[in-house]
Amino acid sequence: MSRTTHFGFEKIAEDEKAEKVAxxxxxxxxxxxxxxxxxxxxxxxxxxxxxxxQAGIRPGFKxxxxxxxxxxxxxxxxxxxxxxxxxxxxxxxxSMLRTGRDKLLNKGVVIPILLxxxxxxxxxDHYFDRVTVAFGLRNMTHKExxxxxxxxxxxxxxxxxxxxxxKVWKPLQSLYDVYSFSVLPWMGKHVANDADSYRYLAESxxxxxxxPTLQRMxxxxxxxxxxxxxxxxxxxxxxTGIKL
Amino acid sequence: MKxxxxxxxxxxxxxxMIMTEAEAARLGGGRTSFGRQSQNVTRQAPMQQSSGxxxxxxxxxxxxxxxxxxAPAPVPQRQPSRWGGILxxxxxxxxxxxxxxxxxxxxxxxxMIGTVLMVALLAFAVMFxxxxxxxxxxxxxxxxxxAGGYGSTSTPEIxxxxxxxxxxxxxxxxxxxxxxxxxxxxAVPWGVPADFDVPAFLRSAKTYFIRLQAAWDKxxxxxxxxxxxxxxxxxxxxxxxxxxxxxxxxxxVALDADLMGIEAIGDExxxxxxxxxxxxxxxxxxxxxxxxxxxxxxxxxGKTGWLLAGIQQIS
Numbered sequence: 001m002s003r004t005t006h007f008g009f010e011k012i013a014e015d016e017k018a019e020k021v022a023x024x025x026x027x028x029x030x031x032x033x034x035x036x037x038x039x040x041x042x043x044x045x046x047x048x049x050x051x052x053x054q055a056g057i058r059p060g061f062k063x064x065x066x067x068x069x070x071x072x073x074x075x076x077x078x079x080x081x082x083x084x085x086x087x088x089x090x091x092x093x094x095s096m097l098r099t100g101r102d103k104l105l106n107k108g109v110v111i112p113i114l115l116x117x118x119x120x121x122x123x124x125d126h127y128f129d130r131v132t133v134a135f136g137l138r139n140m141t142h143k144e145x146x147x148x149x150x151x152x153x154x155x156x157x158x159x160x161x162x163x164x165x166x167k168v169w170k171p172l173q174s175l176y177d178v179y180s181f182s183v184l185p186w187m188g189k190h191v192a193n194d195a196d197s198y199r200y201l202a203e204s205x206x207x208x209x210x211x212p213t214l215q216r217m218x219x220x221x222x223x224x225x226x227x228x229x230x231x232x233x234x235x236x237x238x239x240t241g242i243k244l
Numbered sequence: 245m246k247x248x249x250x251x252x253x254x255x256x257x258x259x260x261m262i263m264t265e266a267e268a269a270r271l272g273g274g275r276t277s278f279g280r281q282s283q284n285v286t287r288q289a290p291m292q293q294s295s296g297x298x299x300x301x302x303x304x305x306x307x308x309x310x311x312x313x314x315a316p317a318p319v320p321q322r323q324p325s326r327w328g329g330i331l332x333x334x335x336x337x338x339x340x341x342x343x344x345x346x347x348x349x350x351x352x353x354x355x356m357i358g359t360v361l362m363v364a365l366l367a368f369a370v371m372f373x374x375x376x377x378x379x380x381x382x383x384x385x386x387x388x389x390x391a392g393g394y395g396s397t398s399t400p401e402i403x404x405x406x407x408x409x410x411x412x413x414x415x416x417x418x419x420x421x422x423x424x425x426x427x428x429x430x431a432v433p434w435g436v437p438a439d440f441d442v443p444a445f446l447r448s449a450k451t452y453f454i455r456l457q458a459a460w461d462k463x464x465x466x467x468x469x470x471x472x473x474x475x476x477x478x479x480x481x482x483x484x485x486x487x488x489x490x491x492x493x494x495x496x497v498a499l500d501a502d503l504m505g506i507e508a509i510g511d512e513x514x515x516x517x518x519x520x521x522x523x524x525x526x527x528x529x530x531x532x533x534x535x536x537x538x539x540x541x542x543x544x545x546g547k548t549g550w551l552l553a554g555i556q557q558i559s
Contacts (some may be wrong), residue, residue: 037372038372038373083461105454105499106498106500106521107451107498108499109454175362183366237316
């Protein structure tokens, strides 16, 4: 109980975070896509499309989508990797994976789906051509461990892509604050009937490392050529790194 | 005269060639029924068309009974509808952003503009919520009102073919033949045991469908054998041989499954699953809507799993 970590703005014991995050996502799973559209004004689709473009999947690639939730990225990857490729959708949350599995089936995509902890990936070393995590790193208790795991399962020459909320451009900061601490929980309350989960979302975004910090963390995890792209003025950033 | 005849022969010959090529499509060819057929399916089709004529009174009554098994379906189906507006807005926003940075507006001015944009975004979001909430409130009455030719408030701009198929009843009443799918949705399934796990069954059925299409494309005889009855397998293998070595592409773009019913025939259960959605039958071809019924069979003793026993077209 000695070590603590962040859960939004709260400080909690490390071993409680996974459980608390799980309860947040259990409660938002079925409205997740709707809320994403609402909160980002549909922009999250563009951010994901950009990530998919940057991933540059080719037929036959092995791709791991960590914290893939409702399967937006994995679905796109599966079509690009084709029948000779392998796309794995993983998440630590069962409710999210269920939603994702059903959604992918409705789109005619059948891929292996796995419930697992990103800090202990059940894959051999040097296995994947691409490892992606979209809006998931923020919720992990030990981000360094998770990044190191991603680096481990990646083939030499493979690429890690981390899409995550980040530090917004200075002039927009105050407005962004109003939006995320008043409008978001209000939307959460009225649409998803769950204000707390969306307050956690806003807070966890604030506590997440900014662009240069995450860049450094990825370098420390053993990734090279780490760079980032700011999207929507830094509301979201895509970090990419290569294993050499 | 002779030349003219040869000319005609050639034209007829080439059109028939084109037609055979077009028929090299998804598993089962998509046009013919073969294998085990369910009498209930054939019986239901004409009955429902007539009910469509009568302004769908029957389906209106049937809708509530159907809704429990249908519950998860409407959400993914309606999803494409959100695309249009949002994507337009988002693109506009991006375009504006790019334009501004292109003209080199920075610093304080950018702050101002950023503020304005953010306010616009907020307004947009609020409007969006209201639309969403209104739609949510309308959801229940809408479902039964579909049949009565209501439908006008239900976001007519929706683009996806899937949503269209499921939607307007007014349209359905005008062309009952084309609207058969929506009517089928409202039908009561026959003979499904109360403790039967319908969602799980439909999930596996969808997996079967997608997997068999993939096996069909690759002419993977072994995989097809694993999921089909011996009779069906023999038929499919024949079709693959006829097809020859030409590569086949079947891309399932959207898939929905409905359990129409389960019946006991002899020592077997026969489950009829109606698949609908969007399918692409060639690499560069158009995405086309499809509806067909797959009959899956399993011995009543339950020794083996469900196998594809027949494909049935409803038209």
